[in-house]
Structure formats: C-alpha cells, structure tokens
Amino acid sequence: MAVITYRQALHDTLREEMLRDEDVLLIGEEIGIFEGSYKITAGLLKEFGEKRVRDTPIAEEGFVGAAIGAAMLGLRPVVELMTINFSLIALDQIVNHAAKIYGMFGGQTPVPMVLRTPGGGGQQLGATHSQNIELYYAFVPGLKVVAPSTPADAKALLLASIRDNDPVLFLENLALYNTKGEVPDVVEPAEIGKAKVTREGTDITLIGYSRMALVAHQVAEKLHAEEGINAEVIDLRSLRPLDRQTIVDSVRKTGCAVVAEDDWLTYGIGAEIAASISDGAFDYLDAPVRRVAAAEVPLPYAKPLERAALPSAESLTTAIHQTLDAVGRRR
Amino acid sequence: MAQTATRSKPATRSTAKSRRGGAVRGSGGGRFTGESPELLQDYFHEMTLIRRFEERAAQGYTQAKIGGYCHLNLGEEATVVGLMRALRKTDLLYTNYREHGYAIAKGIEPGRVMAELYGRTTGTSKGWGGSMHMFDVEAGLLGGYGIVGGQIPLATGAALAIDYRGGDQVVMCQMGDGTTNIGAFHESLNIAALWNLPVVYVVINNQLGMGTTVEKSSAEPELFKRASAYKMHGERVDGNDVLAVREAATRLVEQARNGGGPALLECVSERLKGHSVVDPAKYRSEESVEKAKEADPIANFRAQLIEAGVMDEDVAVEIERKAQADADAAVAFADESPHPDPSTLFDYTYATPVANDSRRLPADPVF
Ligand SMILES: Cc1ncc(C[n+]2csc(CCOP(=O)(O)OP(=O)(O)O)c2C)c(N)n1
Numbered sequence: 001m002a003v004i005t006y007r008q009a010l011h012d013t014l015r016e017e018m019l020r021d022e023d024v025l026l027i028g029e030e031i032g033i034f035e036g037s038y039k040i041t042a043g044l045l046k047e048f049g050e051k052r053v054r055d056t057p058i059a060e061e062g063f064v065g066a067a068i069g070a071a072m073l074g075l076r077p078v079v080e081l082m083t084i085n086f087s088l089i090a091l092d093q094i095v096n097h098a099a100k101i102y103g104m105f106g107g108q109t110p111v112p113m114v115l116r117t118p119g120g121g122g123q124q125l126g127a128t129h130s131q132n133i134e135l136y137y138a139f140v141p142g143l144k145v146v147a148p149s150t151p152a153d154a155k156a157l158l159l160a161s162i163r164d165n166d167p168v169l170f171l172e173n174l175a176l177y178n179t180k181g182e183v184p185d186v187v188e189p190a191e192i193g194k195a196k197v198t199r200e201g202t203d204i205t206l207i208g209y210s211r212m213a214l215v216a217h218q219v220a221e222k223l224h225a226e227e228g229i230n231a232e233v234i235d236l237r238s239l240r241p242l243d244r245q246t247i248v249d250s251v252r253k254t255g256c257a258v259v260a261e262d263d264w265l266t267y268g269i270g271a272e273i274a275a276s277i278s279d280g281a282f283d284y285l286d287a288p289v290r291r292v293a294a295a296e297v298p299l300p301y302a303k304p305l306e307r308a309a310l311p312s313a314e315s316l317t318t319a320i321h322q323t324l325d326a327v328g329r330r331r
Numbered sequence: 332m333a334q335t336a337t338r339s340k341p342a343t344r345s346t347a348k349s350r351r352g353g354a355v356r357g358s359g360g361g362r363f364t365g366e367s368p369e370l371l372q373d374y375f376h377e378m379t380l381i382r383r384f385e386e387r388a389a390q391g392y393t394q395a396k397i398g399g400y401c402h403l404n405l406g407e408e409a410t411v412v413g414l415m416r417a418l419r420k421t422d423l424l425y426t427n428y429r430e431h432g433y434a435i436a437k438g439i440e441p442g443r444v445m446a447e448l449y450g451r452t453t454g455t456s457k458g459w460g461g462s463m464h465m466f467d468v469e470a471g472l473l474g475g476y477g478i479v480g481g482q483i484p485l486a487t488g489a490a491l492a493i494d495y496r497g498g499d500q501v502v503m504c505q506m507g508d509g510t511t512n513i514g515a516f517h518e519s520l521n522i523a524a525l526w527n528l529p530v531v532y533v534v535i536n537n538q539l540g541m542g543t544t545v546e547k548s549s550a551e552p553e554l555f556k557r558a559s560a561y562k563m564h565g566e567r568v569d570g571n572d573v574l575a576v577r578e579a580a581t582r583l584v585e586q587a588r589n590g591g592g593p594a595l596l597e598c599v600s601e602r603l604k605g606h607s608v609v610d611p612a613k614y615r616s617e618e619s620v621e622k623a624k625e626a627d628p629i630a631n632f633r634a635q636l637i638e639a640g641v642m643d644e645d646v647a648v649e650i651e652r653k654a655q656a657d658a659d660a661a662v663a664f665a666d667e668s669p670h671p672d673p674s675t676l677f678d679y680t681y682a683t684p685v686a687n688d689s690r691r692l693p694a695d696p697v698f
Contacts, residue, residue, distance in 0.1 A: 025495065051495065054526075056522065057518070057521060057522065057525065059518035059521065059522060061484060061514060061515050061518055062484050062487070062515060062518025062519050062521070062522050063484075063518075063522065064484070065481075065483070065484020065485055065487065065488060065515060065518075065519070066484050066485075066487045066488035066491055066519070066522060067488055068484070068485055068488055069425075069473075069484065069485035069486060069487060069488020069489040069490075069491065069492070070488040070489065070491045070492040070495070071488070072473060072485065072488070072489060072492075073488075073489050073492035073493070074492070075491075075492045075495060077488075092478060092481060092515075093481070093484060093485075093515075096478050096481055097476070097478075097481055097485060101474070102679055102680070102681070102682050103459060103679040103680055104456065104459050104460050104464045105456045105459065105460055105464060105466035105474060106454075106456040106457030106458070106459040106460065106466070106679060107457070107459075107678060107679035107682070108456070108466050108467075108468060109466070109468065109473070110682035110683075111682075112682070141680050142680055142681070144681070144685065164683045165681075165682035165683040166681050166682050166683055191686050192683075192685060192686065193685045193686035193687040193688070194686050194687065240689075241685045241686065241687045241688050241689055242687065242689060243686070243687045244687065244689070245687060
C-alpha cells in the first residue's frame with residue numbers, strides 16, 4: 001500500500017492501461033509535449049509516442065467528435081478536456097453523439113471512451129474557468145458520470161471507465177490533484193453506479209461527491225471528536241447512474257440528511273438527491289433535507305468573494321447544526 | 332463528357348444544355364467506351380430504384396405511415412450512386428439525415444431501409460433511428476446524423492481508428508453545402524490534414540440549405556476551394572453525372588487509401604423537391620425548379636444510354652419496371668414487419684449494464 005497523490009493515481013492508471021491494452025490512446029490539448037496542463041500525462045508521450053498520445057489543435061468539438069468516431073470502431077480513447085469549462089464547445093458531440101449513438105442505432109455500436117476533465121472553483125480563475133457543470137452531463141441518459149474524491153477511487157474508477165463500453169465523463173477537481181491517500185498495490189475496477197459509505201454513523205447522513213465528499217468526511221470526523229455527533233457520510237462517486245438505494249438506506253437509518261455539492265443550488269445534484277430521499281424515505285425523515293451548495297452567482301475572482309461563494313467546512317457544519325437542532329438531536 | 336475538376340463555374344450548366352444531344356451526342360459512344368453495358372444498366376437501375384423508393388417514402392409519409400422528418404434524395408441519385416460505387420464494401424460511410432439512397436446504394440436491402448422509416452424492428456436501426464438515423468456495420472454505413480455537421484468529427488475519428496490499426500479502409504463523409512459553415516467542418520478538416528487521415532469529405536452542393544442559397548450562406552460559394560485552407564486537395568464535379576462522380580470519388584478514395592491523406596469533393600447537384608416531404612419549396616423561383624428538372628440525372632442518363640446504344644427503350648422500361656417492383660417490395664416488407672415492443676424500451680441506453688440503473692417509466696415510483 002503506497003500513499004500517493006490523486007494526480008499520481010491518475011497518471012499511473014493511464015500508463016498501466018496503455019501498457020495493458022493497445023486500443024487505449026490519449027487525445028487532448030497539450031497532453032504530449034507540454035505533458036498536460038495539470039501534468040497528469042507527464043512522460044507518456046516519451047513512453048508511448050505520438051500515435052498513442054495525440055496533441056490536438058484547440059478544437060474541442062473536432063477532437064472530442066474524433067474520439068467518438070474512433071470509439072465507434074473499437075478504440076478506447078481517453079480524452080483530456082483541459083477543464084470542464086471548455087467541454088461546452090464540445091457539448092453537441094458529447095450530448096448529441098457520444099450519448100446517443102448506442103441507443104439511436106438500436107444498440108449496434110457501443111462508444112467506449114472516457115472524457116477526463118477537471119472542474120471546480122477556488123483557484124481565483126473567474127467566472128468562465130471555475131464551473132461545476134457536471135450536472136449538464138449527469139442529466140443525459142447514455143452518458144455515465146463519475147467523480148472520484150480519493151486517489152484510490154480515482155484509480156478504481158478510471159480503470160472501470162476505460163474498460164466500460166459506454167462514454168464516461170470522468171470528473172476531476174483542481175483542488176484534489178495534490179491530495180494524498182493510500183492506494184492498494186492491486187486495485188480492482190470500481191463498479192460504476194455504486195456510492196460508498198465512507199463513514200458509518202447514526203445521527204445524520206451527509207452526502208457529497210468529489211471535493212465536497214472529502215469536506216463532508218472531514219467535518220464528520222471533527223464533529224465526532226468535538227461534539228460527539230455521529231454522522232454517516234456517503235461519497236456518491238457516480239452521478240449517473242445514481243445510487244439512490246445507498247442514500248435512502250442511510251436516511252432511513254438516520255432520519256435526516258445534508259447534501260454538500262460544489263455546483264449551484266437550483267436544479268443541482270442536491271435537488272435530485274433530496275427528491276430521491278423524499279421518494280424513498282419520506283416516512284423516516286425527521287427534518288427537511290438541507291443542501292449546501294455554491295452561491296448562485298458567476299464565480300468572482302476576488303479572494304474573499306470567491307471564498308464566500310463556495311461551500312465550505314464551515315457552511316456544512318452550520319447546516320448540520322441547524323438540522324440536528326430541528327430534530328432535537330444536538331448534544 | 333465527364334466534368335471532373337471544373338473549377339470555375341457549376342458544371343451543371345453545361346450538363347443542362349447537353350440534355351438532348353450536344354456534348355453527349357458527339358461523344359456519347361466514346362464516353363461510355365470501357366464501361367460494360369451491364370454496369371451502366373446497373374447504375375441506371377440503382378438510380379431509378381432510389382427514385383422509386385423515395386416516391387414511395389413520400390407516399391408513406393402522406394399516409395402517416397412514416398413520421399418525423401423525411402428528407403429525400405430526389406435529384407441527387409447520380410451523386411449517391413457514383414459516390415457509393417467508388418467505395419469498397421468494407422469502406423465506411425458517414426452521412427447527414429438525407430441518407431435513404433446512400434443506405435440502399437451502400438448495400439442495405441431496400442426493405443430494411445423502408446422498415447426503418449416505418450419504425451419497425453426489421454429496420455436498419457430497429458426502429459430507434461427513423462429517417463435520419465440509419466446504421467449498418469456490415470454494409471459500412473456508420474450512421475445518418477441529424478445535427479448539421481455532427482457527422483464530420485465522427486468520420487474523422489473513424490479514419491483515425493483505421494489509421495491507428497493500419498487498415499486499408501477509407502471513410503467517406505457526406506454533407507450538404509450548408510454544412511460547410513459549421514465549426515465542426517473546419518475543425519475536422521484541419522485535424523484530418525494534420526494527421527493525414529484516410530477520409531474523403533464530400534459536399535453535396537444542391538445549392539440550397541432548406542431555403543437559403545449557397546451564395547447567401549457561404550462567402551465563397553465554390554466550396555471545394557475551402558480545401559486549400561487545410562492544404563488538402565479540393566475538387567468540384569458535376570453531381571448529375573454518375574460516371575464523373577464515380578471517377579472523381581474513386582481517385583480521391585484511392586489516394587486516401589494509399590496514404591495520400593484527406594480530400595474534399597464537391598458534387599454540384601439540384602434538389603428536385605423541397606427540403607423535406609412537407610416543404611412545398613415556395614421560396615424557389617420557377618426558373619430554379621425548371622433548371623432542376625432539366626438537370627434530372629436519371630432522365631438524362633437514360634437518354635444518353637439509349638442514344639449511345641447501351642440499352643434500347645424496351646430494356647429501359649424493363650429496368651424501370653424492376654425498380655418499381657423493388658420499391659413496392661420494400662414497402663410490403665415494411666408493412667408486414669413487427670413494431671418494436673414497448674418492453675424493449677430500456678434495452679439500448681447502455682452497452683455495459685450499470686449498477687443502480689434509474690431506468691423507469693414516468694409513472695413508476697423510484698422505490
Ligand atoms: C446544427 C443544426 N442547425 C440547424 C439544423 C436544421 N436543419 C436541418 S437540415 C438544414 C439545412 C442543411 O442544408 P445542407 O447542409 O445544404 O444540406 P441539404 O439539406 O441540402 O442536404 C437545417 C438548417 C440542424 N439539423 N442542425
């Protein structure tokens with residue numbers, strides 16, 4: 001078992017999968033000579049050559065579409081979209097083609113490909129470079145959307161995504177790349193669509209994904225140590241398919257829940273989760289489901305403004321306190 | 332006379348004039364030398380079959396047996412057949428939504444094409460695609476696509492896969508003239524040229540995108556010239572001349588097959604009817620409609636073959652009768668084919684089944 005960064009876990013997995021399967025190739029801007037904007041692909045051009053590590057022009061629609069076409073013929077392209085913000089340029093190819101080709105031709109051709117892309121704010125990059133728009137993709141049947149929060153999950157989910165026969169949007173987060181965690185020597189591919197209970201508890205259910213799953217876990221540990229609150233934490237890991245069962249089972253046990261998400265509140269992932277809880281655990285609920293999300297503004301550049309806009313350990317803690325107060329469970 | 336690489340004005344003009352005689356009378360016999368009468372008659376049959384098929388499709392549409400949009404190849408049959416005869420069976424084709432004729436000419440049974448229009452399980456996409464989304468791996472049709480230009484990056488990627496594996500297939504990517512202003516067109520041609528991919532982009536310049544003329548939508552209406560921006564060979568051909576199309580397409584396809592890289596072929600053609608079955612084409616001048624009729628590739632080819640002694644009137648009528656019978660048989664097959672069962676609704680969302688699939692009908696509760 002080694003302790004490595006999230007970045008290293010992604011890099012190692014890409015390399016291992018390329019060694020394992022000749023059909024895996026990498027496509028994206030600046031992934032070769034520049035070694036990736038976030039250095040995930042460092043060294044891979046040298047090792048595998050231009051045929052398998054393809055630097056593209058700045059033409060998101062063109063190269064994402066080309067990856068889809070290549071996948072239709074059985075290759076397993078892993079595309080790096082420099083950040084999720086630029087995926088909008090390729091939205092037509094992702095939503096109208098990658099997601100639809102299997103269904104609209106009656107199941108004749110799978111599209112086995114991965115779109116790796118970091119999202120998230122907090123780097124003072126301003127409104128167009130700080131978005132959490134994974135929901136746009138999680139909305140679409142035919143796509144799968146995964147969002148690992150730890151190095152071990154990054155590896156297990158990337159393995160699963162590359163070997164999956166459907167298009168998978170693999171969401172990374174700029175804030176996670178340097179985080180560290182234990183990764184077993186042998187990692188099995190994760191089952192896409194399964195959430196993970198990262199902390200068992202009885203007082204309240206906290207649900208998050210990507211960065212906010214980590215924040216939720218940290219907050220739970222702190223509240224346990226400082227206030228004796230015993231929270232259960234669920235890391236969704238997959239936004240589509242969504243593991244409603246794990247969420248509902250937990251809320252049936254705890255009776256209340258807070259959802260933590262980096263995206264905007266209205267119509268956000270948390271809204272879907274709250275609806276699922278109401279659908280499957282209404283009779284067990286002791287309090288309304290609270291949601292902690294980003295302020296509904298274009299993310300500002302100035303540090304105090306940006307900090308105020310993003311959900312944090314503090315805002316999550318407040319929401320937990322409010323919920324527990326409402327059910328009279330605060331010790 | 333085959334109008335290859337006429338790079339100045341639309342070649343259709345000279346063809347229109349040559350309808351009764353002219354260039355063809357003078358060179359007709361010579362023009363067909365080297366072509367077997369069987370093959371020429373076969374082209375005539377296939378073009379006529381596509382015409383009859385499309386007429387039956389229009390009929391099925393007005394009878395409400397076909398739903399959605401329905402874009403026909405009427406007037407573009409010479410281009411369709413000429414292009415498809417330049418491809419091997421193993422070569423791959425990506426098209427836009429105007430693809431019924433291509434599906435037939437690429438080797439799919441007309442019955443299966445009609446069945447798709449009828450939304451039946453025996454259709455090319457099992458009833459999931461309809462008019463705009465036909466598909467058949469065996470025939471090498473990798474799809475008709477309904478988003479203008481959406482197919483271009485896909486075709487480019489298919490060519491990338493062929494190149495990656497060192498195969499000798501070529502990808503052909505068909506599109507309309509209006510499509511050349513979409514970003515995906517430019518991004519794809521650039522990428523294909525940079526990576527020297529085996530793909531031939533074919534623009535069917537029927538001079539109209541819905542109601543907008545090519546002059547109104549493209550600053551440079553001689554579309555083949557756009558190839559030069561990508562250091563790619565560009566060429567314009569008379570799309571009403573099946574042999575000229577086949578000759579030019581064959582040359583570019585073989586060039587791509589032999590590592591010569593991508594090319595752009597513009598086939599100048601005429602649309603005989605509206606954009607789709609429901610479009611009465613009121614925006615069109617009488618002159619334009621008249622011009623299209625004069626350029627009718629099937630009527631002209633028929634006259635030329637008779638004039639050159641390749642077939643006589645009786646043979647022509649016999650071929651036409653067969654084409655009609657083939658089209659009628661396609662309709663009968665479609666009519667008799669089963670509708671998809673609603674219980675199959677969730678069969679094709681994912682190729683790899685997923686844990687916790689949220690498949691459900693609107694009325695189903697989640698738990
Ligand atoms: C991106 C997009 N915009 C608009 C449309 C609606 N539309 C369908 S066909 C068409 C005209 C396309 O003309 P052209 O490319 O010349 O092809 P043709 O129909 O003549 O074969 C339009 C505007 C569409 N399907 N996709």
